[in-house]
Amino acid sequence: xxxxxxxxxxxxxxxxxxxxxxxxxxxxxxxxxxxxxxxxxxxxxxxxxxxxxxxxxxxxxxxxxxxxxxxxxxxxxxxxxxxxxxxxxxxxxxxxxxxxxxxxxxxxxxxxxxxxxxxxxxxxxxxxxxxxxxxxxxxxxxxxxxxxxxxxxxx
Amino acid sequence: xxxxxxxxxxxxxxxxxxxxxxxxxxxxxxxxxxxxxxxxxxxxxxxxxxxxxxxxxxxxxxxxxxxxxxxxxxxxxxxxxxxxxxxxxxxxxxxxxxxxxxxxxxxxxxxxxxxxxxxxxxxxxxxxxxxxxxxxxxxxxxxxxxxxxxxxxxxxxxxxxxxxxxxxxxxxxxxxxxxxxxxxxxxxxxxxxxxxxxxxxxxxxxxxxxxxxxxxxxxxxxxxxxxxxxxxxxxxxxxxxxxxxxxxxxxxxxxxxxxxxxxxxxxxxxxxxxxxxxxxxxxxxxxxxxxxxxxxxxxxxxxxxxxxxxxxxxxxxxxxxxxxxxxxxxxxxxxxxxxxxxxxxxxxxxxxxxxxxxxxxxxxxxxxxxxxxxxxxxxxxxxxxxxxxxxxxxxxxxxxxxxxxxxxxxxxxxxxxxxxxxxxxxxxxxxxxxxxxxxxxxxxxxxxxxxxxxxxxxxxxxxxxxxxxxxxxxxxxxxxxxxxxxxxxxxxxxxxxxxxxxxxxxxxxxxxxxxxxxxxxxxxxxxxxxxxxxxxxxxxxxxxxxxxxxxxxxxxxxxxxxxxxxxxxxxxxxxxxxxxxxxxxxxxxxxxxxxxxxxxxxxxxxxxxxxxxxxxxxxxxxxxxxxxxxxxxxxxxxxxxxxxxxxxxxxxxxxxxxxxxxxxxxxxxxxxxxxxxxxxxxxxxxxxxxxxxxxxxxxxxxxxxxxxxxxxx
Numbered sequence: 001x002x003x004x005x006x007x008x009x010x011x012x013x014x015x016x017x018x019x020x021x022x023x024x025x026x027x028x029x030x031x032x033x034x035x036x037x038x039x040x041x042x043x044x045x046x047x048x049x050x051x052x053x054x055x056x057x058x059x060x061x062x063x064x065x066x067x068x069x070x071x072x073x074x075x076x077x078x079x080x081x082x083x084x085x086x087x088x089x090x091x092x093x094x095x096x097x098x099x100x101x102x103x104x105x106x107x108x109x110x111x112x113x114x115x116x117x118x119x120x121x122x123x124x125x126x127x128x129x130x131x132x133x134x135x136x137x138x139x140x141x142x143x144x145x146x147x148x149x150x151x152x153x154x155x
Numbered sequence: 156x157x158x159x160x161x162x163x164x165x166x167x168x169x170x171x172x173x174x175x176x177x178x179x180x181x182x183x184x185x186x187x188x189x190x191x192x193x194x195x196x197x198x199x200x201x202x203x204x205x206x207x208x209x210x211x212x213x214x215x216x217x218x219x220x221x222x223x224x225x226x227x228x229x230x231x232x233x234x235x236x237x238x239x240x241x242x243x244x245x246x247x248x249x250x251x252x253x254x255x256x257x258x259x260x261x262x263x264x265x266x267x268x269x270x271x272x273x274x275x276x277x278x279x280x281x282x283x284x285x286x287x288x289x290x291x292x293x294x295x296x297x298x299x300x301x302x303x304x305x306x307x308x309x310x311x312x313x314x315x316x317x318x319x320x321x322x323x324x325x326x327x328x329x330x331x332x333x334x335x336x337x338x339x340x341x342x343x344x345x346x347x348x349x350x351x352x353x354x355x356x357x358x359x360x361x362x363x364x365x366x367x368x369x370x371x372x373x374x375x376x377x378x379x380x381x382x383x384x385x386x387x388x389x390x391x392x393x394x395x396x397x398x399x400x401x402x403x404x405x406x407x408x409x410x411x412x413x414x415x416x417x418x419x420x421x422x423x424x425x426x427x428x429x430x431x432x433x434x435x436x437x438x439x440x441x442x443x444x445x446x447x448x449x450x451x452x453x454x455x456x457x458x459x460x461x462x463x464x465x466x467x468x469x470x471x472x473x474x475x476x477x478x479x480x481x482x483x484x485x486x487x488x489x490x491x492x493x494x495x496x497x498x499x500x501x502x503x504x505x506x507x508x509x510x511x512x513x514x515x516x517x518x519x520x521x522x523x524x525x526x527x528x529x530x531x532x533x534x535x536x537x538x539x540x541x542x543x544x545x546x547x548x549x550x551x552x553x554x555x556x557x558x559x560x561x562x563x564x565x566x567x568x569x570x571x572x573x574x575x576x577x578x579x580x581x582x583x584x585x586x587x588x589x590x591x592x593x594x595x596x597x598x599x600x601x602x603x604x605x606x607x608x609x610x611x612x613x614x615x616x617x618x619x620x621x622x623x624x625x626x627x628x629x630x631x632x633x634x635x636x637x638x639x640x641x642x643x644x645x646x647x648x649x650x651x652x653x654x655x656x657x658x659x660x661x662x663x664x665x666x667x668x669x670x671x672x673x674x675x676x677x678x679x680x681x682x683x684x685x686x687x688x689x690x691x692x693x694x695x696x697x698x699x700x701x702x703x704x705x706x707x708x709x710x711x712x713x714x715x716x717x718x719x720x721x722x723x724x725x726x727x728x729x730x731x732x733x734x735x736x737x738x739x740x741x742x743x744x745x746x747x748x749x750x751x752x753x754x755x756x757x758x759x760x761x762x763x764x765x766x767x768x769x770x771x772x773x774x775x776x777x778x779x780x781x782x783x784x785x786x787x788x789x790x791x792x793x794x795x796x797x798x799x800x801x802x803x804x805x806x807x808x809x810x811x812x813x814x815x816x817x818x819x820x821x822x823x824x825x826x827x828x829x830x831x832x833x834x835x836x837x838x839x840x841x842x843x844x845x846x847x848x849x850x851x852x853x854x855x856x857x858x859x860x861x862x863x864x865x866x867x868x
Contacts, residue, residue, distance in 0.1 A: 001398060018398065018418070025418040029373070034365040035358015037542070038417075039493050040574040044797035047493055075358035082357040090356050094348045094763045097771055098220030099355035100362060100493045100542030128805045132797065134493045134543045135220045136774025137767060138805045 004064050009077025019065040024048045026064050035075035035103045046131030049104040050074050056111035075103035086110045089148035097135035105131050109145045117152050196320045200253035201231050201275040208317030210237050213247040215254040216264045217514050219541035221826045222764030223264050225350045229761055233342045234276030238303035244350040249516035249536035259514040260549050262728035262824030269822050277332045286323035287314050337819055346763035361540040363511035364497045371567040374560055375420045377410040377427055381790030382640040385434035397423040404563050411560050417571055435640040437790035447588035450609040450635045459635050462619035465690045466629035471603035475594035479668050483657035485852045486784035488584035490646055494542020495577045500557035501567035506533040512541035512548055519551040523558045546645040550582050575795045584646030585613035591661040599669035603629035610636055612643040616650055625692035626684035648827040651727045659723040659835025673722050674707050694726040698755050701816055705753035706733035709814050721839025723832040729823035731755040736836035738844040745844045749810040757820035769813045769829040776833030778803025781855045
């Protein structure tokens with residue numbers, strides 16, 4: 001066991017865990033930040049996507065010891081009031097079915113838009129191909145990213 | 156439906172109402188949504204109204220993405236004339252006394268509850284109107300309701316529902332209640348956003364896996380590595396010495412590692428030294444392939460069940476001008492809901508607390524009661540949101556494991572399955588092989604039809620009364636079952652999820668042999684079934700015809716150049732869906748561009764939910780037809796996680812264009828019916844584009860398509 005100081009959603013968190021513990025399980029079990037989901041554990045489904053210094057990473061295969069002082073953002077910290085353009089767009093388009101994959105989808109989408117505020121349909125598809133939605137809401141995810149892109153341009 | 160006033164002035168409407176007051180809904184609150192509003196006045200099992208105007212509607216059925224938690228309350232709110240912006244929706248826990256059929260399965264929730272939900276809303280509305288009429292001393296008939304308000308137009312006076320709630324709750328419940336004319340629906344049929352969006356989109360704890368109780372333990376369970384093996388011995392010394400591990404417990408064939416965090420139990424579990432021994436045959440996919448071929452020829456009357464027989468099939472085949480025989484095979488599939496199985500259980504001396512995702516809370520509760528030898532009424536079961544189900548959570552195995560483990564360790568515990576546990580853990584869509592035979596006369600008419608299906612733990616792997624039964628004079632449908640240690644279960648649109656492809660692909664070939672257009676060929680058969688029905692007809696010919704014509708019209712069937720179209724139509728779970736898939740050749744490769752859907756599910760409750768339910772069903776049908784398969788080696792699956800078990804991804808989805816018939820029939824269900832037709836429409840379009848027929852799933856792995864589609868894998 002070792003003590004880790006983590007910078008998450010603009011706050012400082014302490015966690016006493018084993019060094020190989022994936023960030024996902026530190027978030028979920030130790031810090032009660034359960035918006036980040038467990039889907040596969042091998043970085044194949046994207047349900048556990050969080051931001052590490054703004055870039056989308058799979059927290060299920062990221063050991064807590066590798067996080068260091070890097071800034072982590074989870075779905076709980078994507079915006080203060082649930083009003084990030086991606087969250088607004090997901091609401092407007094009424095994206096979720098079961099909803100389980102959607103925080104990972106939104107984190108991937110937000111990271112994409114941060115890098116590329118005006119992605120083409122093809123760029124969206126390429127960026128989102130690592131996130132599985134078992135319910136099949138892919139059309140709405142793509143549409144919501146386009147809506148969010150428009151919102152970001154306006155603001 | 157029974158109604159009665161219960162103690163305290165509240166009214167309960169629904170199932171076994173007499174006991175309702177003795178057993179108030181126990182709500183422990185997973186996400187803090189479930190606190191009862193202050194001053195809430197109960198009207199019935201489904202709703203209460205607080206004096207400040209908030210209307211709380213309880214949604215009893217498990218929500219797994221079919222959007223029932225939005226559509227059920229919409230039905231109540233419609234008849235109540237509630238202001239939807241003031242409606243708060245709460246997931247009800249299992250309550251055997253207030254509700255019935257708290258089940259998600261068989262696309263049955265809305266068809267089953269449609270009338271009772273409407274009555275729940277209409278009854279409360281009646282009571283509010285009566286209360287207002289009494290206050291104003293005017294006839295009830297002179298009052299109107301809208302937006303949670305009763306208005307007396309003549310005098311311009313009005314009361315909000317909140318202002319009337321206390322008195323209204325004391326109004327005697329009418330024995331009969333008049334429901335709205337469907338043409339007056341204001342909310343039903345509109346697009347209403349998912350009531351859980353705000354919580355889902357901000358990462359609130361909604362799902363079973365998110366559930367946390369102070370002091371609870373975490374557990375993972377090592378189950379036998381192969382179907383056909385049982386536990387022989389366990390050496391858990393190393394695991395027990397690992398940090399955070401509280402105990403290692405063996406029960407049945409399970410070895411449970413219990414500890415203080417998910418990661419710690421996951422790590423410790425890997426150090427277990429377990430020996431298994433044979434407990435049955437260790438089957439491989441090659442064995443199944445051989446068995447399928449043997450059993451398709453079986454003459455053993457004990458093995459073969461005749462499901463339906465019309466006319467004289469053998470004699471008719473002897474007179475045939477042309478005969479077509481084709482076989483189709485599908486692999487086992489995992490349900491693979493994105494939230495793996497999990498459940499929280501706390502077995503105490505005085506009762507049992509269960510929390511988690513299940514499609515069948517009542518069955519889970521009853522099975523736990525039986526397992527522990529206690530009354531089901533000492534068990535509370537709180538329903539979390541389900542991160543998908545697809546039929547997997549119709550089984551209670553994972554609930555029972557959690558309960559048994561909690562009873563053994565005498566502590567609250569959450570059992571978590573890894574993805575590998577989920578994919579290797581059984582309850583699969585069974586593998587099936589079908590042989591279809593058709594006899595045509597010289598004029599190209601279908602005079603005889605035979606279907607034999609062989610399934611592995613599939614039960615009846617046919618649907619003997621489905622189309623084209625009733626339209627063929629001589630027909631024989633048989634089902635053969637092979638018993639295997641590999642466990643199977645209902646998988647979204649059970650049996651029809653593959654049978655529909657096989658049947659619709661076969662009919663396409665029969666139509667070609669008969670030199671008929673595939674759509675016209677089906678319409679002719681439907682016409683024949685209508686005019687000269689053979690035996691019992693258990694589908695609605697007119698509804699099937701209407702979706703066939705609608706899909707044909709919307710897709711411009713037969714009028715397009717540079718695109719190959721494939722048609723399919725299927726009746727399942729009371730509803731009717733026709734699809735046209737379009738494939739274009741791009742750089743020598745077939746690309747599935749678009750799928751048109753015409754769906755008849757009766758009245759569409761929530762247009763937004765229904766539209767996505769259909770699109771999601773098509774994506775599901777397409778993905779599994781194209782990519783997914785589980786194969787076995789010596790009783791174990793060869794695929795263990797999403798790196799080998801393929802699910803459809805964003806790159807692989809075509810445009811999907813959805814149309815509803817909306818014929819005003821009471822709702823007939825929509826969770827499953829959009830899935831079955833997709834495989835057939837796609838296979839038929841791929842044939843037109845490539846000249847190659849597909850007989851086995853997944854398509855992308857077949858030799859016929861490997862050269863073109865296979866490289867996408």
